[in-house]
Amino acid sequence: MNNRSRKLLSARNPLSARRNWPLTAAVLGTVLVVTGCGSGDAETASSASPSSSAASATPGVSPSTGASTDETGAASPGSSAPAATPTDSTGTGAASAPEACAAADLAGEVEENIGGGAAGSVYRTLVLTNVSSEPCTSAAGFPGVSYVDDTSNDQIGAAAVRSGEDAAAGGSFVLEPGQSVVAELKETRAENYGQECEPHQATKLLVYPPEDLQSLEIPHEILACENPNVELLSIGALQKR
Template sequence: MRSQKISQGFAMTTAIAASALLLTACGPSQPQSQTTTSPATGQASQSPTGTASTPPPASSAPASSTPASPAPGTTAAGEPGLCKAAGLTAATDASGGGAAGSVYMKLNLTNKGSDPCILRGYAGVSLVADAAGAPIGAPATRDDSAGVVDVLLAPGQTGTAVLRYTQARNYQGCMVVDAAGYRIYPPEDTDSLFIPKPTTACSNAEITLLSIGAFQPA
């Protein structure tokens, strides 16, 4: 009888323990918290090791060079020089005709030397009282209707430019004086030539009677 009660008590205790274990296993699980792992304190950050930079190799390509243009008043190496007054003769040809009180002439410069030379640009032209006299009135203005070109003059050859003369008496304010002819300065030259051609001029410099074009081949 006593042993039967002990057996029943043990069985009940075992059943209670089993029930408690079953309840624990079936209970809700605790949520997991999301954590962020930070680098450990004191851990040195790794940076790229500095390396000495190597300069790029010098370019072996030759530097481009642009041929220099001749300075004003000069010619390129190997070319004939500019024509100078000492090697020229000067003359005018009035075959250009006239219009509205103006006369159009050809100013001709001829190479009298033994070497070729180049005429480039505009002559300086003035009316003068005599071969050695000072200019009268205003010098010729430039007429750029014909472009500047190099005119190569072999010995005996001629370059020509259009010279226009306007009658002095066309201007009411003109102080009329006599002129003996024209003083001609070849382009880029300080020496001059004289062409005897009596005409009238205006001594007041604000009146311009002359214009000159660029030299062209004759």
């Protein structure tokens, strides 16, 4: 049927055309609903797509490395606690010993021991006292001791040999002002060696505290031997008095 026939038929039967309007409207509404749904889904997918893309493009969160950044982007230290500092029992920090006793901090003397004589020798006590105004630390070793001529200030003969070396406990002693350390001093009589001794009058002892390159002098008059092979002096380890 051609268009002209349809128009003639419609003109002839207007009721028939009206009967078909509701059906046509229903079909058209269905098409619009389906089209609208499809368009909404597309818009939803389109609007969701950028978010998904942005999410996929966002770098993953990396584990904390102990540092953070401030508002300027500069790295700041992490919040981890600093290493602990050793402290003493009072919690005020590691305790430190007083400085070593220098020769200038000490005064020396030789004490006579009652009944300290032996055949051909005499036992005395060497005393070193802290005469400074501050505590100091004395090593518990052997002092260096020798006879000295007051005129030339030169050493006479051999220096003192160590006696009872196994008795040196090591370590150190803290000397408050006025406190002392002592060591046994043995002196053999120069007369025992005759002319081999090469006698020479000594007027003082030269004493080097342990681990010190400086010395102190103690007045001490005695006959000494210039012969370096004759050992008249022996000294013990220092002990706290």
